[in-house]
Amino acid sequence: MEAAVVGAGGPGLTRWQAAALSAVAGWVWAASFYDLTRRARALVQPWVTRRVHAETTAILRFQRLQHKLLDNFFSVLSCVVSVPFYTGFLPLLFWSGHGKLARQMTLLMAFCDYLGNSVKDIVSAPRPCSPPVRRVTATEDEKENAMEYGLPSSHALNTVCLMGYLLHYVLAYGGHGSVMIAVGLSLAFLLVMLVGIARIYLGMHSLTDVIAGIGFGFVILAFWLAVHDHVDAFVVSEQNVASFWAGLSLLMCFAYPKPEFPTPSFEYHTAFNGVAFGIVYGIQQTYFHFHTPDAPLIFSPQLPLLAFAGRVLVGIPTILVVKFCSKALSKWLLPVMCSTLGIPIVSSCYVPALKVDNSKSKPDVKQGVGYLQRVFSLFPQKAFDVDTGIRFVQYASLAWSVVDLVPAIFTHLNL
Template sequence: MCPQHDDAAAAAPVPARDAAAASAYILPVQADRLDAGMKHHDHYAQRLPPWRNALRNRLIPLVRLETPYLALLQHKMRTPALDSYFAFTANLGTHTFFMVMLPILFWCGYTNVGRAMVHMLAAGVFWSGFLKDLLCLPRPLSPPLSRITMSGSAALEYGFPSSHSTNAVSVAVYAIQMLRSSPDQHHANLYLAGQMLFYFYAVSIVFGRLYCGMHGLLDVIVGSHLGALIAVIQLMYGERLDAWLFDDTYVNIIILTLVVFVLVRVHPEPADDCPCFDDSMAFAGTVVGVNIGAWHYARTGFAIDFPIPSTVPFDLKTLGLLVALLRIAVGVVIIFLWRATMKSTLFRILPPLFRLLEQARLNLPRAFFLNASKYTSVPTLLGDDNVIPPASELPHMLKNLAHPRKRSVSIGPQSAADAYETLAYRHRRRRESVSSLDGTLPEGSPWSPVARESDLGNEKGKTSLGTGLLPTPISSRVHSYEHMMGRPELAAITPPESDTDFASEVVQSPLEEENEKRELFNKLTKPRVRYDVEVVTKIIIYAGIGWLAVEGNPVLFQLVGLGMGVSP
């Protein structure tokens, strides 16, 4: 980890006497002072180690190159029905969906499937988040793309790779292989329908990220391969891991827990305020809680050993549908109560402890998190959890799911990463414009510069790339989308079917550039203050959720008469 270098927090620390009443939101850039990295368009060169910045610079041209073609795809396919469908089904690839569904697998006796899903999804969220924060690659520019989503936090993350694609492909590959390994247990038509369903699920989620303008081809290709790799590893070594974990000694569970915390420790620092780390911490805590709970539950006498140790006894015919639904409802309510009570409790207990650790120089600060010495209490945080939301938000979420047309379609930068990429692309276009006027190419340019406006006006027989070929509807449309990249002021303009001259790029004075940057950043949604105690709080809460899913609630079910009558 790097030393804490949150400019927003450093520029405007929260006074101790005002912390409790302070607003939960701050501007990423102060109105009277822009980030130093913006002045020369080298924000990432200053924030990242040279090797990470070099990798980023090699991949950025690919992100920019595919953007106009993605915009063309979106323009050709968009309909209100598809907008609603892909915005709605994107929820089936989110952390929230899986974290709500996974405990039900344990409570219904599918412990082997539940454990596999937990490990795969945790690995997918962690490693996709690891790569996001390592490379800090933006999502494809908007405009020309419109971003269609029901999640307000999705666009705040970096784009590469797509965690939706990773999650969906890992689940699909695992499920399809499990179906193929036991076809004799299913009716032929049901067996085939199950496979086709999971193929369709994966393709729908992955393609939906392109359609919704949330990711590019590079993002979903790498995300899909990462998900497939995780599923293959789980299929090859998952049973061995379970056998090793459920050994008689407690040493193995301690080793596995330490490995998870080491991975948390080496998670790279991002250059912008990206919530990927928060999601990784939630799933890291879940893995710890699930494995500790399963190891202990297997020894309580309440569990059975088939198909694996720590399996919750369950038989639908014996319990009845009503009891089965009731225990699911009770289990979900307990999880939400745990989250609500422990969150407020830890926010009261942890800050004094963190101040003592900070005084002893034993704290581990992270960028974009406010140290405990700079506040006296943590105010009520709204919308702070992308994995399991507070119970108060459930009615609103269910309303959105019931009316998928109530989605958000946004055009323009939505995060600091978007804004920096917009500025960098504008700067590049201006350099290319000046160079083309001189008849030279920018040094080290990985692609051909955009043609001059005079060329477009006087030589209509040439394409936008100056190749001398006759223009086509596709090439002219792509050229129109290229003109919209990095120019939010053109967001309301629909690119014409024929080639059109947009206003040419002009050289700006330093003052004009600064005003342009300030105006762009002031339009962004203000990120809230993030407190250092939130990291440990999230790990503890989600470790508790994992424990409740595999041990706490199953034991409670037996004690209150919602179980199979198994006694230790």
């Protein structure tokens, strides 16, 4: 049996888990000490910026095809393959009995979101200039997307990864006929191409952004297909999963690169970081109760369509209530905890009393006294944004409720 690092509370992290966390912590230190983000940006950003500006004429020529039907079609298509859509779709996948597929697509989406947004903020390359490019932002989500940097296209990257994995899953656990494979590949290829065209037509990306997104997507998909079975086995059956994932989630927040100027990308990462942790924690607690391979599937005698509809009607309001309550609780509790520990904090949105006064050179941070405060005073006196913790907690709670609380309610209601 693999040796473990033992702490006072019992079995601790296994050696490989401790080594993995140490490696990430070492990377965080090295990236900060050697200023790797700025160095990488200096190498890549000028070339990408030139490419985006050079492609403006081609984008304008393409947008001469402007038509309201095309505006609506490509806007709807972008919404269907957007992160919020996947977020709403994945709970239904869990409750329909496809637990392994839902777990893998959730973790893959979090992985794609982290890597894609990290590259965006490392490169910090602009989107096509608008004007002269016409930018169509039909939803609030698209307006927020437009505030991010351009390369790579997250829509293209996520579509390649998630549709590619879905196709792999269907072929692996379903039929293997040559006709089905050809149809699946054709549909996946068509969707990726349409998404790429949509992002250019809507003025959200250049051709370089889209090609980079597709390229990164294939690399991430190939890596995930090589490790997904190991990841799933670890999540459902290994020891110290929750503590390891909590440490990893914390370190990944610190490992996230600092963009040239603030964008919503880090907020998206924090949300999916929380979702991944909530799913992993909930699965660890309830795998053998609700998520084994013999769980009833939708359209089976054990889970007819009417029962699934009942699950949706009960489950969606429940997870929204959990998200609301966890946000309210964390907005009160996290500032109190940070104040007790002497951790300097500010709030960019959620806690008005902690918002930064831009007229001051430094935010006023009340420091306590005592042993814990002296320990935290050894760290650099940087004010941390408590909104990051609040956002993480609310999305972790939402994800936990999807795989733990809500299935327990289904059991009590015989759904």
